[in-house]
Amino acid sequence: MFSTRYVRDNLEQLRKSLDKRKSDFPLDELLQKDEAIRKIGKQLQDLRAERNKGSKEISDVKKSGKEPDKALIEKMAKVRDQIESLEKELPEDEKRVEELLWNLPNILHESVPYGKDDSENVEIRKWGEIKQRDVPGHEEILTKLDLVDLEQAAKVAGARFFYLKGDLALLEQSLMRFAIDTLVKKGFTLIAPPLLLKREYYRGVTALGDFEDALYRAADPKEASEKKELEHVEDDLFLISTSEHPMAVLYADKVFGAKELPKKLVGVSPCFRREAGAHGKDSKGIFRVHQFYKIEQFVFSKPEDSWKIHEELIGNAEEIFQKLKLPYHVVNICTGDIGVVAAKKYDLEAWVAAQKKYREMVSCSNCTDWQALRLNIKYDEAGKRNYVHTLNSTAVATNRCLIAIIENYVNDDGTITVPDVLVPYMGKSKIG
RNA sequence: GCUGGGUUCGCCUAGUGGUAGGGCGGCAGCCUGCUAAGCUGUUUGGCCGAUUUGGCCUUCGAGGGUUCGAUUCCCUCACCCAGCGCCA
Numbered sequence: 094m095f096s097t098r099y100v101r102d103n104l105e106q107l108r109k110s111l112d113k114r115k116s117d118f119p120l121d122e123l124l125q126k127d128e129a130i131r132k133i134g135k136q137l138q139d140l141r142a143e144r145n146k147g148s149k150e151i152s153d154v155k156k157s158g159k160e161p162d163k164a165l166i167e168k169m170a171k172v173r174d175q176i177e178s179l180e181k182e183l184p185e186d187e188k189r190v191e192e193l194l195w196n197l198p199n200i201l202h203e204s205v206p207y208g209k210d211d212s213e214n215v216e217i218r219k220w221g222e223i224k225q226r227d228v229p230g231h232e233e234i235l236t237k238l239d240l241v242d243l244e245q246a247a248k249v250a251g252a253r254f255f256y257l258k259g260d261l262a263l264l265e266q267s268l269m270r271f272a273i274d275t276l277v278k279k280g281f282t283l284i285a286p287p288l289l290l291k292r293e294y295y296r297g298v299t300a301l302g303d304f305e306d307a308l309y310r311a312a313d314p315k316e317a318s319e320k321k322e323l324e325h326v327e328d329d330l331f332l333i334s335t336s337e338h339p340m341a342v343l344y345a346d347k348v349f350g351a352k353e354l355p356k357k358l359v360g361v362s363p364c365f366r367r368e369a370g371a372h373g374k375d376s377k378g379i380f381r382v383h384q385f386y387k388i389e390q391f392v393f394s395k396p397e398d399s400w401k402i403h404e405e406l407i408g409n410a411e412e413i414f415q416k417l418k419l420p421y422h423v424v425n426i427c428t429g430d431i432g433v434v435a436a437k438k439y440d441l442e443a444w445v446a447a448q449k450k451y452r453e454m455v456s457c458s459n460c461t462d463w464q465a466l467r468l469n470i471k472y473d474e475a476g477k478r479n480y481v482h483t484l485n486s487t488a489v490a491t492n493r494c495l496i497a498i499i500e501n502y503v504n505d506d507g508t509i510t511v512p513d514v515l516v517p518y519m520g521k522s523k524i525g
Numbered sequence: 526g527c528u529g530g531g532u533u534c535g536c537c538u539a540g541u542g543g544u545a546g547g548g549c550g551g552c553a554g555c556c557u558g559c560u561a562a563g564c565u566g567u568u569u570g571g572c573c574g575a576u577u578u579g580g581c582c583u584u585c586g587a588g589g590g591u592u593c594g595a596u597u598c599c600c601u602c603a604c605c606c607a608g609c610g611c612c613a
Binding site for chain 1: 535543544551552553567568570571572573580581582583592593594603
């Protein structure tokens with residue numbers, strides 16, 4: 094099980110990394126509590142050794158047909174009581190240590206730039222030619238062509254929901270199939286995962302403490318409000334915010350053979366996000382929404398391969414955007430924007446013509462062993478076991494990619510040209 | 526939802542109130558001139574010690590109870606399988 098050993102083995106790097114993040118994570122409290130627990134643990138261990146020895150003695154005497162010494166049994170009862178009272182000292186500290194451990198930020202890769210927030214992410218390359226021109230926002234283009242119904246969606250489901258209609262819904266399907274086919278050809282295995290996960294697994298995939306507000310929860314509402322974090326709640330399920338999460342959990346508590354790695358998966362699923370705290374941001378159209386489809390790359394790898402694969406995954410995403418002929422740039426996410434799970438993260442931001450800005454389309458992370466430690470995912474090489482590394486990257490998030498397509502491909506007469514690579518899927522080359 | 530059966534090392538499987546056994550696979554070593562086999566050891570996680578040998582704890586789905594001692598008995602829960610019921 095994931096333990097403080099990880100912290101002690103990586104102490105120097107952790108400290109450096111937390112400093113770089115300007116994190117207020119209480120590392121010293123963790124170390125202090127851990128030491129206290131281990132001290133009591135040692136005492137407990139010795140007492141248990143004594144109990145085992147006594148029990149064996151009693152057992153041997155009984156086997157030879159005699160009754161064991163009363164004094165011995167009484168002494169053993171005392172040992173039991175000692176164990177019991179010592180055990181009572183632990184739970185509070187153990188709980189705290191566990192909580193800290195689960196939320197411990199990952200050790201950053203040295204190439205992660207320092208920065209206070211997303212405005213300080215660093216551009217590392219650009220692709221494609223930007224045509225500076227005035228186009229209407231996608232919501233206007235789509236409403237005119239009757240391809241979307243935002244008003245009725247708001248009425249029946251709420252703000253940030255949407256109906257796609259006709260050719261736009263077909264375009265979405267085409268886009269998904271194009272992305273899936275591209276990755277399957279590269280050796281990825283398609284996964285259609287469960288859309289809800291239990292809390293105990295969800296918390297191994299991401300730091301629930303920070304992230305819980307972002308998720309929709311399906312639990313018995315009465316029970317959920319009364320019970321605490323680690324207590325059992327009936328139907329305590331979370332709707333996934335990305336298929337990354339069920340794919341990570343697909344191999345929880347498993348041991349890979351070294352030859353099975355790297356294991357490359359592509360997930361297809363709807364994604365559900367509360368977007369709490371996003372009031373006012375991107376409130377028009379379908380850029381920031383509660384529900385969308387996403388094709389996601391996920392890889393389990395050996396530690397020594399993960400940085401190479403990280404580049405490969407962003408490369409795959411770039412290939413898809415190049416084939417769609419959508420101009421983009423790639424940014425290296427800075428410390429203030431990266432979150433606790435990833436050791437390094439790239440975003441691919443595509444040109445959104447109406448806004449005349451690059452906007453986030455793809456997020457590509459190397460989580461190193463953060464998820465593997467918490468989900469207990471290992472591999473076996475020459476009899477030695479070690480934790481795997483996990484990586485994830487968007488291939489296509491449909492709503493945002495559709496926006497990029499629509500605003501980059503809209504014609505002066507209001508029609509939309511279908512990108513060449515999607516024509517075979519659409520069966521037509523123009524919408525509207 | 527109801528009833529019954531189950532959950533033991535990477536996989537399969539035995540087992541009982543008193544040190545958890547066997548097989549397969551993996552790994553290490555030995556042996557052997559022949560398409561491979563055989564033999565021996567090892568194969569949950571952790572603590573302490575250390576030049577090395579090592580010592581101890583933990584682990585039979587999870588948690589609790591009874592007991593000197595629980596994988597075994599009792600209680601609660603989760604999951605899997607089968608049947609029944611309901612239903613898309």
